[in-house]
Amino acid sequence: MTRRLGWILTFVLVSTELEWGGYDAVWPKDRLAQSSAELQQIVDLENTARLLAILLDSGRSVINENLPPPESLGQTLIVPPDLFERQLIEMFLSRSGTDLHDLDHAKLPARGKRLLRELIAVSKEVVVEAQPSRSRAPVDDKELIPAVFGARAAARFSNRTGVRLKQTALAPRNPANAPDSSERLALEAFADSNYPREKVISEVTVKSDSLRLMYPLYTTRHCLDCHGDPKGERDRLGYPREGLKLGQNAGAISVMIPLKP
Ligand code: HEC
Numbered sequence: 285m286t287r288r289l290g291w292i293l294t295f296v297l298v299s300t301e302l303e304w305g306g307y308d309a310v311w312p313k314d315r316l317a318q319s320s321a322e323l324q325q326i327v328d329l330e331n332t333a334r335l336l337a338i339l340l341d342s343g344r345s346v347i348n349e350n351l352p353p354p355e356s357l358g359q360t361l362i363v364p365p366d367l368f369e370r371q372l373i374e375m376f377l378s379r380s381g382t383d384l385h386d387l388d389h390a391k392l393p394a395r396g397k398r399l400l401r402e403l404i405a406v407s408k409e410v411v412v413e414a415q416p417s418r419s420r421a422p423v424d425d426k427e428l429i430p431a432v433f434g435a436r437a438a439a440r441f442s443n444r445t446g447v448r449l450k451q452t453a454l455a456p457r458n459p460a461n462a463p464d465s466s467e468r469l470a471l472e473a474f475a476d477s478n479y480p481r482e483k484v485i486s487e488v489t490v491k492s493d494s495l496r497l498m499y500p501l502y503t504t505r506h507c508l509d510c511h512g513d514p515k516g517e518r519d520r521l522g523y524p525r526e527g528l529k530l531g532q533n534a535g536a537i538s539v540m541i542p543l544k545p
Pocket residue numbers: 344345348351429430431432435451452453455456457458459461501502503504506507508509510511519521523534535536
């Protein structure tokens with residue numbers, strides 16, 4: 285929280301200086317009001333970014349819980365879209381306290397509500413398109429595991445909204461998920477076993493005119509089928525296992541949201 289507020293205040297101060305540089309050192313009341321409005325806008329944006337990360341991760345987790353058991357290798361069993369949506373909304377409610385059925389009444393700015401609705405829509409589309417169908421060629425031959433679901437939903441969401449979502453880890457299986465320098469710093473903090481659970485790290489950079497937020501991910505039992513022990517041994521998709529333990533940090537979702545819509 286201290287670090288987060290530090291960043292927020294840095295932003296407010298920097299943007300204040302940029303706009304009012306060269307004027308007298310005393311801030312008139314209306315300027316103070318303006319910076320507190322900016323502060324509120326950033327707090328709202330951070331909340332939106334955190335909810336988007338939780339929603340993407342909830343979708344990943346629903347896919348994870350519905351994966352066929354490891355012994356049924358190659359079986360294309362995919363959760364039906366309606367069941368997926370129901371479980372997604374339930375999981376998001378239990379993790380965030382926000383009811384997606386009742387978004388109109390949620391304490392969120394209109395932009396946040398719009399973005400959450402868009403992410404639900406693209407998540408469902410990804411599940412619909414992955415259903416086995418004789419009339420349609422498959423999107424590609426990748427099984428809809430959490431990371432594949434997450435990458436497809438994130439790419440579509442980013443195209444439509446300009447808000448970037450990315451799954452990342454310190455030693456990624458897919459080089460496309462490699463962290464940039466600021467993501468790496470957050471991942472290193474999350475990897476410390478004393479780091480508080482689910483505590484996000486966020487920053488506002490004047491240069492990129494965006495708010496960036498990192499949301500830590502943790503393993504549940506099913507993740508370990510692929511990412512757990514024995515370390516180095518191949519999982520059912522042929523990747524070497526990372527040897528992660530239950531509840532351990534497994535990476536993060538990175539959100540980058542422009543300050544202005
Ligand atoms: C069926 C095996 C499987 C399961 C189950 C699985 N993963 Fe993965 N995971 C993968 C594969 C394969 C990739 C790389 C996918 C790609 O090519 O983009 C991956 C990628 C990731 C990434 C992105 C960084 C990277 O390594 O490229 C994260 C983070 C991640 N998994 C965490 C998890 C978590 C947390 C769970 C449980 C909720 C989970 N995974 C469940 C196989 C699995």
